[in-house]
Amino acid sequence: MSLVRASSAPQRNLLSPALALLTSRALAHLILGGYALLAVFPVLMIVINSLKERRYIFGEPFALPNPMSFSLIGYETVFSRSNFIQNFANSLIVTAVAVFFIILFGSMAAHALAEYDFPGNRWVALYLAIGIMIPIRLGTVSLLRFMSNLGLVNTLLGLILVYIAQGLPLAIFILSQFMRQIPKDLKDAARIDGASEYRIYALILPLVRPAIGAIGIFTMIPIWNDLWFPLVIAPSAQTATITLGVQQFLGQFVSDWNAVLSALTLAMVPILVLYVLFSQQMIRSVTAGALK
Amino acid sequence: MHMHRRASTLPVHIFVFLAPATLVYTLFMTYPLLDSLRLSLYAIEPTGVERFVGLKNYIDLLTSPDYAPRFWGALRNNIVFFVIHMVVQNSIGLLLATLLTTKGRGRTFYRTVIFMPTVLSFVIVGFIWNLILSPLWGVTEGVLKSIGLGHLFRPWLGLESSALITISLISVWQFVGIPMVLFYAALIGIPEEVIEAARVDGATSWHIFWRIKFPLILPTVGVVGILTFVGNFNAFDLVYTIKGALAGPNFSTDLMGTLFYRTFFGQQLQLGNPTLGAAVAGMMFIIILSGVLAYMFIWQRRIRPTEL
Numbered sequence: 001m002s003l004v005r006a007s008s009a010p011q012r013n014l015l016s017p018a019l020a021l022l023t024s025r026a027l028a029h030l031i032l033g034g035y036a037l038l039a040v041f042p043v044l045m046i047v048i049n050s051l052k053e054r055r056y057i058f059g060e061p062f063a064l065p066n067p068m069s070f071s072l073i074g075y076e077t078v079f080s081r082s083n084f085i086q087n088f089a090n091s092l093i094v095t096a097v098a099v100f101f102i103i104l105f106g107s108m109a110a111h112a113l114a115e116y117d118f119p120g121n122r123w124v125a126l127y128l129a130i131g132i133m134i135p136i137r138l139g140t141v142s143l144l145r146f147m148s149n150l151g152l153v154n155t156l157l158g159l160i161l162v163y164i165a166q167g168l169p170l171a172i173f174i175l176s177q178f179m180r181q182i183p184k185d186l187k188d189a190a191r192i193d194g195a196s197e198y199r200i201y202a203l204i205l206p207l208v209r210p211a212i213g214a215i216g217i218f219t220m221i222p223i224w225n226d227l228w229f230p231l232v233i234a235p236s237a238q239t240a241t242i243t244l245g246v247q248q249f250l251g252q253f254v255s256d257w258n259a260v261l262s263a264l265t266l267a268m269v270p271i272l273v274l275y276v277l278f279s280q281q282m283i284r285s286v287t288a289g290a291l292k
Numbered sequence: 293m294h295m296h297r298r299a300s301t302l303p304v305h306i307f308v309f310l311a312p313a314t315l316v317y318t319l320f321m322t323y324p325l326l327d328s329l330r331l332s333l334y335a336i337e338p339t340g341v342e343r344f345v346g347l348k349n350y351i352d353l354l355t356s357p358d359y360a361p362r363f364w365g366a367l368r369n370n371i372v373f374f375v376i377h378m379v380v381q382n383s384i385g386l387l388l389a390t391l392l393t394t395k396g397r398g399r400t401f402y403r404t405v406i407f408m409p410t411v412l413s414f415v416i417v418g419f420i421w422n423l424i425l426s427p428l429w430g431v432t433e434g435v436l437k438s439i440g441l442g443h444l445f446r447p448w449l450g451l452e453s454s455a456l457i458t459i460s461l462i463s464v465w466q467f468v469g470i471p472m473v474l475f476y477a478a479l480i481g482i483p484e485e486v487i488e489a490a491r492v493d494g495a496t497s498w499h500i501f502w503r504i505k506f507p508l509i510l511p512t513v514g515v516v517g518i519l520t521f522v523g524n525f526n527a528f529d530l531v532y533t534i535k536g537a538l539a540g541p542n543f544s545t546d547l548m549g550t551l552f553y554r555t556f557f558g559q560q561l562q563l564g565n566p567t568l569g570a571a572v573a574g575m576m577f578i579i580i581l582s583g584v585l586a587y588m589f590i591w592q593r594r595i596r597p598t599e600l
Contacts, residue, residue, distance in 0.1 A: 024497075028391045029398070035388060036405040038465070042424045043409070045431060061431050105313040112309035118302055124310065131321050133518070133584045135526040137549075138577050139324030141331055141556055141570040146324055165320035168313050197305040225413035227529045247415045247533060257429075260419070267416055275411050279404045282411065286470060287477040 043268065050074055050261035057257055074258030078249070078266060081259070083237060087245030088270075094156050094241060095223045098163035102219050103212055105164065106171030111201045113172070114179035115187070125176070131169035136162065137228055147233055154236040162229050167219040174288060178211040179204060214285035217278060224271065242267060329577065332570035342567075349571035359555075359568070363575075365543055366551040369456055373547060374524040376460040377467075382516055384464070385471025390501065392472070393479045403476070407469030414466075418533030421462045425449050449534060452544045459545050463530055467523075471516045478512035479505060510595045518587040525579050528553060548576050 048064055049057045056069035063069070078084055112118075113125050136143075143162065144153070152158030187200050195203070205212075230244035240248065246267045253259040275282065332349055334342045353363045388406060392399050409417065424431050425448060433445040448458040482505060490500050506513075528549030531539050537554050539546035556569030 025394070025396050028394050028396060032388065032391050032398075032402040032406075035384075035468075036402050039406050039409055039469075042420045043412075045424060046420055058429065061429060061434065101316075105316065108309040109313035112306050116303070116306050118306055124314070127322075128313065128317060131317065133522055134325065134577070134580060135522065136321050136325070137526060137528075138573045138580075139321070139326075139328045140552075141324075141566050141573060142327035143320065143324035145566075146319075146327075161316060161320050165317050168317050168321075172313060197303075198308075201309065221411055225411075225415075227413065227415055227532070243413045243415050250415075250419055260423070264416055264419055268412060271411050271413075272408075275408060279407070280400075283403065283407055283473050286410075287473055 046261055046264050046268075050258070050265040054258055057261070071258070072262075074256075074260075074262030075266070077253070077256060077259040078263045081253070082249045082263065083240065083245055084242075084249075084263075084266060086238070087240050087242045090156060090239060091224055091242040094159050094163065095220055098160045098167065098223055099216055099220050101160075101164045102167035102171050103215060106168050106215070107175050107205060107208070107212065108201065109168070110172045110175035110179055111204060114176040115200075125172075128172050129169055131166070132173060136166045140228075140232055144232060152233075154234050154239050156234065156239055158233050159229055159239070159241070162233065163219075163223045163226075167223070171215045171219060174215060175208060175211055178208045182207055211288070213281060214288045217282050218285045218288075221271070221282075325577070328570045329574055331567050332574040334567050336565075336567055349568050350574065352568070353571055353575065362543065362546065362551060363572075366546045366548050369545065370525055370527075370547045372456060373460050373463075373527065374521060376457065377464060377520050377524055378517065380461065381464040381468050382471045382513075382520065385468050385516070386475050388468070388472045389475035389479055392476050403473065407473060409466045410469045412466065414529035415533045417462065417466045418530050421465075422449065422534055425458070450541065452541045455535070455541060455545045459531060459534060462534075463527070466530075470519070474512055474516055475509060478509040482508050514587060514591045514595065517591075518583065521583040521587075522580055525576060525583070548572065548579070552576065 045061065049061060051065040051071065052069040053071040053073070056063070056065075060069070109128065113121060113128075147153050147158050150158075152161070182204055187204070190200055190203055224241075225243055226241075227243050227247060230239075230241045231247075234240070235244065246263055249263050250260055253263070331342075333344060333346060335345045335348065336342055353359050388402075392403055423429055427433065427445075427447045433442060436442050436445050446454065448454040486504060486508075487500055490504055495503070525548060527547050531545050531547055531550050532553065535545050535550075537550060537557075537559060539550045539554075552569060552572040555572050556564055556566055558564030
């Protein structure tokens with residue numbers, strides 16, 4: 001704007017801006033640090049106390065476990081009295097299979113919408129996008145009937161199908177945005193070389209790998225953490241996911257503090273390890289998912 | 293290769309690409325949703341026969357002495373739940389995002405740590421806070437005592453007057469990272485020259501934020517608002533984990549989601565009623581759809597000119 005006035009700005013006292021900068025930096029650290037502490041404190045309390053004997057959990061909740069207070073009794077209870085391993089395996093299967101098909105079916109549909117100008121393209125795109133905003137949960141009453149007619153209640157397949165349907169809208173929306181940015185020349189060159197349309201899809205897929213990674217992470221977490229559909233569609237002991245299994249275990253063992261704290265820690269560990277490894281990608285994927 | 297192919301028919305490969313996604317999505321998402329809306333217009337007789345009753349289920353929810361108090365209670369609580377998220381979660385998210393954009397050490401670390409709770413499940417978060425706030429364990433009381441505020445401690449989750457606010461704040465604790473990273477992405481997207489020009493003109497940081505940055509991130513404010521709205525009016529898991537399906541004490545933490553679950557599956561003395569449950573879901577559908585449409589046709593149109 002007014003470049004003329006620029007020269008007058010640095011003429012002020014040099015000390016006070018420096019001091020102001022220092023205090024504002026300290027304040028920023030204080031607020032960010034304080035909030036970060038608030039974010040980890042409850043989680044830390046659970047993990048620390050899961051490794052102590054009961055009387056130390058209550059006697060010295062803030063102390064780290066030491067040779068005197070250390071105990072794994074809670075973990076023993078969890079492994080002997082719950083289906084932890086089975087629940088964990090169920091979650092792993094459901095999440096991995098669902099995410100795989102969300103990416104496969106989603107990228108195929110996104111490719112069709114991004115690449116071909118067929119009649120009704122925009123309507124199909126709009127139809128497939130409705131599920132981004134309207135939660136699939138609202139159709140639960142009919143979904144449960146439908147599942148029961150198909151014999152899919154209390155099966156992992158039932159859960160997988162619901163999660164694929166739930167994850168597809170956002171996956172298609174984001175992937176088609178990315179696929180539209182791929183230069184036309186590339187595809188036309190392949191066509192001249194005699195590549196089929198299926199070959200072209202296979203050619204494009206590696207080019208949108210970052211978007212696929214983002215969608216993988218973005219759709220995986222809500223599936224892993226979901227309580228509603230395991231509770232409604234697959235509540236049996238054989239099909240319970242880790243989220244439901246932990247919920248039921250905690251309900252039964254509510255007064256066994258060692259067991260509760262250990263079960264919570266065990267349930268958090270896989271997702272926290274994943275988070276430590278991929279936190280930057282996860283954060284970026286949330287941004288991509290919401291702002292694209 | 294050279295079969296008859298009329299321009300109006302879909303080439304086979306397009307059909308192949310679209311079919312799997314469209315099929316799964318239609319069968320397990322749109323069909324159940326529409327069929328559930330249809331069911332909300334029926335009643336199931338004791339013989340098991342479905343009978344069309346028009347809007348009776350909806351009218352019952354709104355007016356009958358059996359259901360209306362629960363419906364209006366859940367709706368009121370859900371509005372409180374939403375307002376607390378909009379005011380507390382999104383303001384803190386904006387504040388933290390703004391601080392993250394300032395220069396200094398440890399910004400990535402702070403962002404990573406503050407975002408962490410969003411990857412945990414509601415079940416874990418609900419139980420963690422149940423324990424942390426428990427008067428039995430006394431962790432919160434201990435923390436408050438150490439700063440001389442021990443007398444302020446109450447069993448907040450157990451009191452009718454504070455349970456809903458406490459659960460809302462637990463949810464805020466969990467999800468503040470989402471608005472934070474969205475606002476952060478929008479703020480760092482503002483061209484440096486725009487801010488530099490204002491600074492040269494002698495504008496203070498406060499003015500730069502409210503007069504320049506905030507108007508430029510309005511599209512993101514809208515996105516955060518609609519995500520909060522849809523998420524909040526669909527919430528269920530946290531209340532169910534902390535308070536169970538009865539959403540106590542005395543239904544003070546009942547949300548539309550817990551009302552839906554209870555109506556559909558029943559509770560202690562009352563049998564489940566699928567079609568009335570479908571009507572509760574229908575109400576949630578109407579609320580969420582109105583929010584989405586308002587966002588698309590009012591908010592997005594109005595702010596388009598200032599978009600980056």
